[in-house]
Amino acid sequence: MKSSEIIEQKKRGPGKGKLKSDRSRAAILAAATKEFSQKGFDGARVDQIALRSKVNKNSIYMYFGNKDALFLAVLESAYLKLREAQDDLHVLTLDPIVGIHEFVRSTFRGFLAAPELISLAVSENVHRGSHLKTSPNIKQLYNRIPATLDQLYKRGLQIGEFRPGIDMIELYVSIVSICSYHISNQHTLSILLQTNLMTEKRLDLREQNVATMILRHICVDPERASVSNLNN
């Protein structure tokens, strides 16, 4: 499917609006999330989604229009879920260091709790963002993040805790990278490094390192970054 066509996808949905039985819709979405995240967009099979969700295959087309639109719906719902985990509002009320730490931790745990999102994003990148481009909803969810980080950062600067000159986009990219790469690339990494990276012990270690790394990066005094000091 040419990406240009995605825009004009018919989102018919069954009937006009009285979405009575949304149980089917939810079931499809859940099954599709599994299938797409396990096999990628191209590897996923609509038949399998029908089977997994125990709805008739045609219902999928009734509810979502086509495979591309279904994928987008799955993607949107997964992104939404991650953003719910990453609660920035709460974070804004905290001490800057603690706030950044919280943000990193909630991101880390959000990915861990919803690894589907990582797989879905991976697949979406293979397709050069063709689905996501057509989604106005999602963009709004995410353009608040740099602003949130920025508020914390500015406060940290004022009290002399943070180094000047840090770019928030860069910072966010770094956070997301180290919070998700070990999940998205777990199989190749585990094989190449000959260590299972997804054991509980390893994940705990990683969570600590991830937070430390970010904080050491932005704090003037690296000792402030050590996790043990955060609760003081």
Place this chain on the structure above:
Amino acid sequence: MKSSEIIEQKKRGPGKGKLKSDRSRAAILAAATKEFSQKGFDGARVDQIALRSKVNKNSIYMYFGNKDALFLAVLESAYLKLREAQDDLHVLTLDPIVGIHEFVRSTFRGFLAAPELISLAVSENVHRGSHLKTSPNIKQLYNRIPATLDQLYKRGLQIGEFRPGIDMIELYVSIVSICSYHISNQHTLSILLQTNLMTEKRLDLREQNVATMILRHICVDPERASVSNLNN
């Protein structure tokens, strides 16, 4: 294809004599690298590879057996290429801080120069490493890395430059994460953050940040990590 079947792949290759046209083999490999990295394993088409390599489709099967085996060959060759960029031997001769910095930079640039590898790895992870698992060659290439990093690290420890307690596996995972995530996820990130992450300016900035982040993480004195000081 079930991953269990991959093992029994027939790697016939054309006859005994390793005859004249290993040019065909190379052409197929090059074309397949492009196709697989652009479309992923499931999105890639054998027909396209034949077309791109100007080789009869049948030759692909002659040389590589089947699509899975071809993918593995592509993967192996790409990993090999990256490891050639990441020259650890030279790095071992350097000052620990400079050595780590060099390693990070060569990794960063290696990924930038060969983004196919990132895409291929992504695809391979979707398939849970089913191809890579069957490759004895590749594992050996990579199990030297933690050892290399460890040598540098130990020297850094001895001279009091590095913090104790850093896990080399963790360190490597962090390096690879921040050196490649912005490439593999460039499309979704760019859409969500509404900024093109692959401009030259952004990439330069990222390269600096990546090195700084790693060095600040392991150095006792974070000032030693600033790039400007490295050439002293």
Place this chain on the structure above:
Amino acid sequence: MKSSEIIEQKKRGPGKGKLKSDRSRAAILAAATKEFSQKGFDGARVDQIALRSKVNKNSIYMYFGNKDALFLAVLESAYLKLREAQDDLHVLTLDPIVGIHEFVRSTFRGFLAAPELISLAVSENVHRGSHLKTSPNIKQLYNRIPATLDQLYKRGLQIGEFRPGIDMIELYVSIVSICSYHISNQHTLSILLQTNLMTEKRLDLREQNVATMILRHICVDPERASVSNLNN
């Protein structure tokens, strides 16, 4: 659907009371006429008919049983409409030449005014008349035509205006042919002859020629056929 099955179509119709909404029935029929004549039986979509008639899809099945029965109903109503245009009763009161001329003209104009019939007939012929065969009503509508023509013809013979030996079936077939072919085949003809055959000018010309051709065919004196003389 196998033609043998058509006979046993259930013509349920909605219940006993011929209740309030025969408006629905009419709406369905109108929409189905459009859809079937535009797309043919196989190209027509029941969904579209429901949409066009603003009636629940199920009602279509309530009122007409199935797609085949609906098509037959459409066909019958269209044939009825044509026969109403072709008023033979009036024609019987006229001078033979004028009568034939009127008959031809009313046929010509009837087709022009209701081109759906032509399309429907075309579609029905593709299906070898399988629907029409099951309709006892329609046959009766049409078996009066040769008789009507025959009456006019006999009168024309008696007064020496018409040539002997003309077969009424043949005559009718000829009339219908030249009155409808340019409509049913307008697209291919227009493309092949590279002229739009449905312009007003062309249609006027055709109407004249059609009448002339039929009259010259049956009149002893071809000059009597010229349209200008008819009103004398």
Place this chain on the structure above:
Amino acid sequence: MKSSEIIEQKKRGPGKGKLKSDRSRAAILAAATKEFSQKGFDGARVDQIALRSKVNKNSIYMYFGNKDALFLAVLESAYLKLREAQDDLHVLTLDPIVGIHEFVRSTFRGFLAAPELISLAVSENVHRGSHLKTSPNIKQLYNRIPATLDQLYKRGLQIGEFRPGIDMIELYVSIVSICSYHISNQHTLSILLQTNLMTEKRLDLREQNVATMILRHICVDPERASVSNLNN
């Protein structure tokens, strides 16, 4: 399929040009001609064509690209066949009256011998000529016809046999109408008129009437049109 898309049909065909086994192509074309003419474009099934031609279904796509392109190929070959029957070159050498008569007869017989063409044209008209529009070849075949008729007509005018003022496009449309309508609409006509129109006797009668009607239409002296006089 939107008609606009038809133009960009890929006409791959197997391999580059060394069409070795054209037996498959011919078999597909023959089977497709039957299927399309019996069921119409929308009613025709690619599976059936594969079955009838005893080729693998995919070969159809190898040779013709898709259903639309296959239909066009069938249409072109059928039109070509008709034009071969309608040999105008020979006709041009004849006496005008005999020439027209010959042309009409060859058209009549051409249709009778290849009734598929009529069905195909019918189907193409349902689709508003969307396939034919994209065929440059066919147009050239047909734009010679009015010229041919015109040459005969002009010679007939000069020797005072033909009436002035006859439009060649009109004439051709009339000829085609009365030569094919009884075939394309045989089923509905036979049912409505309760007479089988395709018996040998009826067809002979029709052939005579068709020729007579055209000649009486254009000859000054209608007696010259009677078939029995033509051989004098």
Place this chain on the structure above:
DNA sequence: GATGAATGAGGGTTCATTCAT
């Protein structure tokens, strides 16, 4: 050994029709 032709198992999608409220 290299080429064009063939194969058959799905893949996404659509459709007429029926359920269930």
Place this chain on the structure above:
DNA sequence: TATGAATGAACCCTCATTCAT
């Protein structure tokens, strides 16, 4: 009775793979 939801059989088309020169 009329509406939205569901059903399953096909339909067109594609793909990895193998034959047969």
